[in-house]
Amino acid sequence: MPTKETHTQIAEENETFLSNLDLAGGPARGWASTAAFYAALHYVEAFFSTKSKHSADHRTRDNNMIQHTETMTVYDEFCELKNISTRARYYGRYPSQADFRTQVFPALNTVRTEMMKYC
Numbered sequence: 001m002p003t004k005e006t007h008t009q010i011a012e013e014n015e016t017f018l019s020n021l022d023l024a025g026g027p028a029r030g031w032a033s034t035a036a037f038y039a040a041l042h043y044v045e046a047f048f049s050t051k052s053k054h055s056a057d058h059r060t061r062d063n064n065m066i067q068h069t070e071t072m073t074v075y076d077e078f079c080e081l082k083n084i085s086t087r088a089r090y091y092g093r094y095p096s097q098a099d100f101r102t103q104v105f106p107a108l109n110t111v112r113t114e115m116m117k118y119c
Helices: 004-019 026-049 058-065 075-091 097-117
Strands: none
Touching: 004 026, 004 097, 026 058, 026 075, 026 097, 058 075, 075 097
């Protein structure tokens, strides 16, 4: 099971990747939304590692999230990031630059801030 430190490092690496993308192009925004989602995922998994939990897949993670008050506080933001990433990856519906300002970045910031309170 990866440690809290490993999950935090991976989350930060995803955020660094995200910050280096030029969000002018649709495909770059698609990858950026995916990097944002996976950063959030690793912040959540960093929290779970403090509870000796690990989510082997997305369904398990969703189930784990609804079992903890701490993760329920960010569940809507987490699901928003997952949905934006899924639309980009599977349907080619890339978020706009405005979507990043109003949805992606605020949701990621909320997940990071809340999960790191408990890590």
